[in-house]
Amino acid sequence: MSAVSGLALIPLLFTAPAAAETADINYVALGDSYSSGLGTRDYDDSACKRGPAAYPELWAASNATASYDFVACAGATTDDVLANQISALEQGTDLVTITIGGNDVGFADVITTCRTGSNADCDEVGEEAENEVRDVLPGLLEETYTAITEAAPSAQVVVLGYPRLFEMGSCGFGSIGEPKRERLNQMADTLGDAIADHATAAGLTHVDVRDNFDGHGVCADDPWLNGTTVPLDESYHPNGAGHAEGYLPALTGALA
Incomplete structure (x- = not known):
């Protein structure tokens, strides 16, 4: 073996342990x-609407993990995380991902009111929700983040935010009007900014997905979010592309 070819092998010798480390991740x-994947239309758990097209499933499937526990549940609030999900964490957990907060401020009810009510109705419920984001949500997030870090003290905790839901412009018959879409996007920004601030203050990894979804909201030519659908609970949630093209790359980038 020549000196040059021998030296060429040195980087390989030093990079090999990194591959071994990824196989030890307890997620x-x-x-x-x-x-959970509500909106992807493919579920293994009908109660929590957990499915194989959800971004946690996609990440786990493409990475060598020592263990993987998927306990996210549609409709969950911070109280539900504390009561029903934290128990999945252990001292040896290496990676935790979470989206939480939207249900605590009634964002689903806000969307329903904006979809069926007047512009004034939408403004009113939007203001109420934003007050909840400012006055109530910070304490709930702090309690939840603290419980996660205490239950899994060695884990990297990745807090993923929510996308803006809508694009502006023409949206077809029966769609939500543009003033309401703008108002709902403003509320999404208020919620997203609060989650970012409190996750960062807690020393966690925050992942903002709003830029990832930009141009792919409801009313886009290539939407990554469902509009009003049947069944109704899948409305205004990421579809399969939203998880594969929106959330998954954002998570992968944060862990790179």
Whole structure:
């Protein structure tokens, strides 16, 4: 073996342990419907609407993990995470992902009111929700983040946010009007900014997915979010592309 070819092998010798480390990851996926996969139309768990097209499933399938526990559940609030999901964490958990907060401020009810009510109705419920984000949500997030880090003290905790739901412009018959879409996007930003601030303050890894979904909201030519659908509970949630093209690359990038 020549000196040059011998030296060429040195980087390989030093990079090999990194591959071994990825195989040791113990991953737990917590959260609400944006983590469980509601909206993808393919579920293994009909109660929590957990499915194989959800971003935690996609990440776990493409990475060598020592263990993987998927406990995110549609409709979950911070109280549900504390009561029903935290128990999945252990001292040896290495990675935790979570989306949470939207149900605590009644965002689903806000969307329903904006879809069926007047612009004034939408403004009113939007203001109420934003007050909840400012006054109530911080304490709930702090309690939840603290419980996660205490239950899994060695884990990297990745808090993923929510996308803006809508694009502006023409949207077809029966769609939500543009003023309401703008108002709902403003509320999504208020919620997203609060989650970012509190996750960062807690020393966790925050992943903002709003830019990833930009141009792919409801009313886009290539939407990654469902509009009003049947069944109704899948409305305004990421579809399969939203998880594969929106959430998964954002998570992968944060862990790179």
